[in-house]
Amino acid sequence: xxxxxxSPRAFFPAENGELLIGGMPVSRLAARVGQTPFYVYDHAALxxxxxxxxxxxxxxxxxxxxxxxxxxxxxxxxxxxxxDGLDVASGRELRVALDTGMTPEEISFAGPGKSxxxxxxxxxxxxxxxxxxxxxxxLLAEIQARTGWQARVAVRxxxxxxxxxxxxxxxxxxxxxxxxxxxxxxxxxxxxxxxLGFEGFHLFAGSQNLRAEAIAEAQRKSFExxxxxxxxxxxxxxxxxxxxxxxxxxxxxxxxxxxxxxxANLAELVAQASTRLPGAHLTxxxxxxxxxxxxxxxxxxxxxxVSRGHTYLITxxxxxxxxxxxxxxxxxxxxxxxxxVANRMDREADENVSVVGPLCTPLxxxxxxxxxxxxxxxxxxxxxxxxxxxxxxxxxxxxxxPQPLEVLV
Amino acid sequence: xxxxxxSPRAFFPAENGELLIGGMPVSRLAARVGQTPFYVYDHAALxxxxxxxxxxxxxxxxxxxxxxxxxxxxxxxxxxxxxDGLDVASGRELRVALDTGMTPEEISFAGPGKSxxxxxxxxxxxxxxxxxxxxxxxLLAEIQARTGWQARVAVRxxxxxxxxxxxxxxxxxxxxxxxxxxxxxxxxxxxxxxxLGFEGFHLFAGSQNLRAEAIAEAQRKSFExxxxxxxxxxxxxxxxxxxxxxxxxxxxxxxxxxxxxxxANLAELVAQASTRLPGAHLTxxxxxxxxxxxxxxxxxxxxxxVSRGHTYLITxxxxxxxxxxxxxxxxxxxxxxxxxVANRMDREADENVSVVGPLCTPLxxxxxxxxxxxxxxxxxxxxxxxxxxxxxxxxxxxxxxPQPLEVLV
Numbered sequence: 001x002x003x004x005x006x007s008p009r010a011f012f013p014a015e016n017g018e019l020l021i022g023g024m025p026v027s028r029l030a031a032r033v034g035q036t037p038f039y040v041y042d043h044a045a046l047x048x049x050x051x052x053x054x055x056x057x058x059x060x061x062x063x064x065x066x067x068x069x070x071x072x073x074x075x076x077x078x079x080x081x082x083x084d085g086l087d088v089a090s091g092r093e094l095r096v097a098l099d100t101g102m103t104p105e106e107i108s109f110a111g112p113g114k115s116x117x118x119x120x121x122x123x124x125x126x127x128x129x130x131x132x133x134x135x136x137x138x139l140l141a142e143i144q145a146r147t148g149w150q151a152r153v154a155v156r157x158x159x160x161x162x163x164x165x166x167x168x169x170x171x172x173x174x175x176x177x178x179x180x181x182x183x184x185x186x187x188x189x190x191x192x193x194x195x196l197g198f199e200g201f202h203l204f205a206g207s208q209n210l211r212a213e214a215i216a217e218a219q220r221k222s223f224e225x226x227x228x229x230x231x232x233x234x235x236x237x238x239x240x241x242x243x244x245x246x247x248x249x250x251x252x253x254x255x256x257x258x259x260x261x262x263x264a265n266l267a268e269l270v271a272q273a274s275t276r277l278p279g280a281h282l283t284x285x286x287x288x289x290x291x292x293x294x295x296x297x298x299x300x301x302x303x304x305x306v307s308r309g310h311t312y313l314i315t316x317x318x319x320x321x322x323x324x325x326x327x328x329x330x331x332x333x334x335x336x337x338x339x340x341v342a343n344r345m346d347r348e349a350d351e352n353v354s355v356v357g358p359l360c361t362p363l364x365x366x367x368x369x370x371x372x373x374x375x376x377x378x379x380x381x382x383x384x385x386x387x388x389x390x391x392x393x394x395x396x397x398x399x400x401x402p403q404p405l406e407v408l409v
Numbered sequence: 410x411x412x413x414x415x416s417p418r419a420f421f422p423a424e425n426g427e428l429l430i431g432g433m434p435v436s437r438l439a440a441r442v443g444q445t446p447f448y449v450y451d452h453a454a455l456x457x458x459x460x461x462x463x464x465x466x467x468x469x470x471x472x473x474x475x476x477x478x479x480x481x482x483x484x485x486x487x488x489x490x491x492x493d494g495l496d497v498a499s500g501r502e503l504r505v506a507l508d509t510g511m512t513p514e515e516i517s518f519a520g521p522g523k524s525x526x527x528x529x530x531x532x533x534x535x536x537x538x539x540x541x542x543x544x545x546x547x548l549l550a551e552i553q554a555r556t557g558w559q560a561r562v563a564v565r566x567x568x569x570x571x572x573x574x575x576x577x578x579x580x581x582x583x584x585x586x587x588x589x590x591x592x593x594x595x596x597x598x599x600x601x602x603x604x605l606g607f608e609g610f611h612l613f614a615g616s617q618n619l620r621a622e623a624i625a626e627a628q629r630k631s632f633e634x635x636x637x638x639x640x641x642x643x644x645x646x647x648x649x650x651x652x653x654x655x656x657x658x659x660x661x662x663x664x665x666x667x668x669x670x671x672x673a674n675l676a677e678l679v680a681q682a683s684t685r686l687p688g689a690h691l692t693x694x695x696x697x698x699x700x701x702x703x704x705x706x707x708x709x710x711x712x713x714x715v716s717r718g719h720t721y722l723i724t725x726x727x728x729x730x731x732x733x734x735x736x737x738x739x740x741x742x743x744x745x746x747x748x749x750v751a752n753r754m755d756r757e758a759d760e761n762v763s764v765v766g767p768l769c770t771p772l773x774x775x776x777x778x779x780x781x782x783x784x785x786x787x788x789x790x791x792x793x794x795x796x797x798x799x800x801x802x803x804x805x806x807x808x809x810x811p812q813p814l815e816v817l818v
Contacts, residue, residue, distance in 0.1 A: 067809075068769060068808050068809075071806075071809050089768070089769050089808045089809070090767075090808050090809045090810045091809075091811075092809035092810070092811075093808070093809045096809070110769060111767055111768070111769055111808075112712070112714075112721075112723050112765070112767060112768075112769070113711045113712060113723040113724065113725060113727075113765075113766060113767025113768075114711075114767070115711065115725065115767075133712050133714050133723075135711075135712045135713075135714075135786070136712075158716060173717060174716040174717040174718065174719035174721075175716050175771070176714065176716070176721040176723060176763070176765045176771075177769065177771075180716050180717055204769075302522045302523075302524065302544075303521070303522065303542050303544045303545075304544075305521075305542050305544075305585065307567060307583040307584050307585070307589050308582060308583040308589055309583060310583035312521075312583075312585040314521050314522045314542075314585060315522065316522060316524065318522075323804060328737070328738055328739050329737055329772075329804075330737050330772050332741065354585070356521070356522075356585045357522060358499075358520055358521060358522025358523070358524075359498070359520070359521075359522075360477060360498050360519060360520055360521070360586070360613075362584070362585075362586075363738075363739050377544070389807075391806075392804070392806045392807055392808075392809070393804045393806075393807045394804050395732060395738075395801070395802045395803050395804050395805075396804075396806075397480075397800075397801040397802075397805075398798075398801055398802045399477050399498045399499050399502070399520075399801075400476075400477075400480050400498070400499045400500075400501035400502045400505070400801070401499045401501070402500075402501075
């Protein structure tokens, strides 16, 4: 019987016992950063991931980066050079997106609770606003009438299906996201009445999915739903955003997503669109899939303690910096992220240990009873798959420990 | 059949349909704060909670506040005037504690991953350091020898029992916290050898417990364990910290903790200590129990949306400000915190709704299918029991929305 293993690393080779990140041995990288803990994101890994996608995606498909996954300005700036557009979820994310120099034409703004101020910010910037409710139509009409700036809008649709096997279901049944598919025709009439600048639809059926066929099926259904809804559109559809949902393997037994069938499916949809939605371009927006595997969280062993036969490696990092890796962010059953002793890569995993942080809570756990090479104080622990929903999604003030840094190499 | 209800509010009456906080109607309070969302902590509620404790606790017992529950400097400053001491878990918390003017004699520092810098900071300040490993003895001896500043130390013990029915077990079995009880004699010999200033013991068996008898039993066992360990102490025990663990009712069906039996039990232990540990004082340290019910999180309804028959109140606050209330911080099964429409207190709960935040994730849920009075955009939502592990324990940069404020009234 074999125990499920973590999927092989997509990036970051090892050399002379050290994990290489951005081509630099991790112990030197830590010295160059100047402190532990830190998050490091690898520019070459971002570029390689985008290239792998481009290789299988149809040429005319637009590839967007959803900033919510990792809003570090350097990362967003690097990705802005690699992708066709950026998706934002708040006014602050919009400012980060505009700072990259990305054309507002290729920035879109979604979110179920946009404030009046954020809507005005988005209209002023000239970005595409994914409308999520009738209230947003009224507010945008008021802003457009008062300022004379044309509001560019798409309708975010709550579909009448959901993405199967998804880590997080975001469509189907009642939802706070988007406008129920059956209510879209009335909303389109209101958009026409208010003379907002209609451009298309946005559908987002789920996230963190590792089954290519489920993603392809959701894309096909989204496309068909859009074709039906387009019949009531005030003007021809110019843009159809099919969302994302591409997962990465976090836990033992999970396999990397197979891109080929997704690429083939999208090629078919792009071909169909050329006749059934002439003049429209198709977009997918990816967050986690672009940045998740390109980032590593690094912390240092402070103490090594044996309590009643079990060994704890106590580090200077933990839950407060990396909530997801601790298993406390939406997970029902805690599982270990891939964790390494990053400067002992040439040693066998000869010990069963728990890697914990400095907090006074048993929730502060980076690895629970994992087989790792013997580690001592001063050694470096790496948590892989940490480029998305890490730094920005963690309670960094919890117990008032020092903040981690973020670097792009 | 009756549905379990939330426990009655300990504080905050309603008047003319408005929740009163610090005696002020919530809608005026929101205007005085200048924005939503915000956390508000009530000085009178803090004082009332401490007074209720003092009424049942023996006079000579020391009552400490554990800053980790809520490190807002104004809150810590207010509590410093009400309690006998402060407990800190990091160098930053130590600075906040010292800023209150609390004497270093009555400040103690615990945590399984103290850095060398933090240990030196604590020695320089003259606070009591709860030693959690042999490494800390070595580091403190080095600091003491180099600087000539006497290190004041207690031993944090990982007991050989745990706190029954605890929300979070922190003792018994292998743990990253403290020193296994059976290893304490050897550590005490090392403390003596290194001439550190030994003062006593610290035991912390668990947290968020609502069963008085379980807490009393853990205190009795902690006391007895300390008596045994004291036989190997290099000098007489001056201080015995029995920890905390006092819970507050969060979820439907939970009842407030009965303080009387805990007070009676502690009175008995204090009496025993006068003969069995002469010259020692007993301490309890409470975090959540002092501040949890004195704080409220307030956000505003932005949109009201009906999706396939279910009503969503979309607010400007959510998971990013209040992770625990969203059910994503250590909870296995999500339950609703007590949530109110704070400016509609005179209306019947005539609707079943979900209260959500502005984030693009279904995890962003403040109330799931809860019966509330009809609310409209502009109305104020209050989440009670929010004084502890709220602001500082939330991923406030997640999706880059505006930060909440904190005020003390």
